[in-house]
Amino acid sequence: MSESFDLSAFDESPGAVPHVEASRPEPPYLAELNGAQREAVEATEGPVLVLAGAGTGKTRALTTRLAHILRLGLARPGEVLAVTFTNKASREMKGRVEDLLQRPVESLWLGTFHAMGARILRRHAELAGLTANFTILDTDDQIRLLKQVIEAARIDEKKWPARNLAALVGRWKDRGVGPRQAGSDNAGDFAFGKGASLYAAYQERLKSLNAVDFGDLLLHCLAIFGNHADVLAAYQRRFRYILVDEYQDANVAQYLWLRLLARAHHNICCVGDDDQSIYGWRGAEVGNILRFEKDFEGARVIRLEQNYRSTPHILAAAAGLITNNAGRLGKTLWTEALEGERLQVRGVWDGEAEARFVGEEIEALRSQGHSLNEMVILVRAVFQMREFEERFLTLGLPYRVVGGLRFYERREIRDAVAYFRAVAQPADDLAIERIVNVPRRGIGSTTVQAMHRLARARDLSLVQAAEELVMTEELRAQARRALSNFLTRLDRWRVEKTRLPHVEFAEFVLDDSGYTAMWRNDKSPDAPGKLENLKELVAAMDEFENLEEFLEHVSLVMENEDSGTGDKVNLMTLHGAKGLEFDTVFLPGWEEGVFPNQRSLDEGGSNALEEERRLGHVGLTRARRRIRLSFAASRRVYNQWQSSIPSRFIDELPKDSIEYTSEPGLYEGRRTRTLQEDHVSRFDVSERPSTGRRRNRHGRAATSGGLVLEGRAEVVDARESAGVFRVGARVFHQKFGYGHVLSVDGNRLQVAFDKAGTKRIIDSFVEAA
DNA sequence: TAGGGAATATTTTTT
């Protein structure tokens, strides 16, 4: 990790590499591979493209290849570059390589594109106009900064929101387009063509803050490689072997980065699956995979098609779906597995019924001895998760949300990190701005604005400006005192940073600033959790050498903590599921508009539809044994009921591999006639007399009382039939937990919650406990 | 300056 940059070190001849192991008999790991996998491992020299379908052992081939290269002594660990897209994937790869070699492997260049970009950039920061301790901004900081840039240009931020500009800049960066080239690029339709100049201004601001955003990690590398041939040459010589996972997800910037680095040795091996390209929206170019053979002459293409994961029915379903896409490289997955169950496709009335169905299925499987860890619910979008969470809570079914909001994105963590940044990096205005009045210390927006004005006028950092400001008469006495106190504190922290070990320093700053006290005094129900998270953050710091290393980790790697190790059902998005596998996969919400997602279709046309289909393909191929797919006839969106029609993707699944098990009554007795006929009319809500009433169900029905749903008794839940709660009744609330009713006034309850204090609640938000 | 209340957007996916 801490090797210093030294050009001469790159030139060591491979003769220094020990060849002892090469003469040994065939390593045992090769025997475990099939022919194609083995070919992918042993073809170490020259460009190789491995087209690997889902479940064909692609990660195994890639990790074995890496281990093989090291074992044969073809390169030393420091001479291999292995890039992945996620931190998880790189952790896994490292672990598996070490398992194969049966020893720890250090100094490999193994990590995400962004982490590797950051590593290179830190060594040459000055070539990009930065210093080595530059800050990596996350999306949130980025948007706040862009907002300032927009306002500085006297553009109405309301008409031209910073997030739109962030998206535009992001797209430029994905394509490797710097602010200069952006001008000639016609995509600059932000604020009447001011996009490119705002982009330039933003880059200037970043430089003056000694900061970069995610895209810059690669873009700056590209610029350095372009302007400093010696630096590029050194890396080209260094990386004797390059391995790339999930190549179909590479954007243009990443592609250019790889192409430059691979130019000396051409020993590049990319593994990918064009059918699993699901990140087009953030700049991934399937085209990269298609042109590999052109870019690297004499490239060898190896196909991995034997699937070790799923049953034939599942593979048939996946194939049936994906063949509807045009322009594939084309692979045919096959398996030796036994036939297994057919896919269950179930139509339900609404989202609630869907959650109920999934819950029942899970409980049934569990009672047959299946582990919850082996079940997953894959949704298209996070908002779909809520219904399942609610259902699982009432059932008492343990679950974990994978992905959700990441640890680092939580407010308390961002605040704490901002404190550390403010101390460690004097020019980090964004960090200062974030914490200057958190907790409240009487430094309000008037004061901050004054700081900004002075900083801009004299080209100072915010802290420098503040230091000047307290010397003047500009602020009122009260504000001046407050600001001066803050500056004194900040100074003190800077001193402590050099004296204390970083963990103690962190504790000290959080306490001394009053930040922990702020949460301790906070009565809200999630305050204790925030304190927990802060503790966790500080504890996590222990694993790092110093504060700087920790800050790097936090911006690039920090993920949400493992949500427990127990036996739990998994809940995640389809995107989040890539690379994972489960015995049982639930695929809810296969309706037009939800999946394929309407917004996605609106933005991207037929390309987007194909990407949605690939997403479906990813979902289906996660399953080893069984799939339960469902769609609802109507769903509550915002506060309105919306009818929906089954996803066109359902029609694309081969009939022989499917079994329909829709809810009784849903098709008015015609449910054996199926989904292949015109489904629009079947789901036209106007045909369903109960619709109007259902619409009321979550609105006024509870108060008007006495509604009887003819023939639909099963959907009337306990809450309504019970009418009102009595004083003293135990109740449960989604957010506040358990409590008892203090008073009742129509549908309004006053509830004393065990943890969250006393609240006034509408009765429909609690349920009997 | 702080705090409450109104107005506003949110719901695609993320390194």
Next chain:
DNA sequence: ATATTCCCTA
């Protein structure tokens, strides 16, 4: 419907 952000008043 809910969460955040913004604006106004005390």
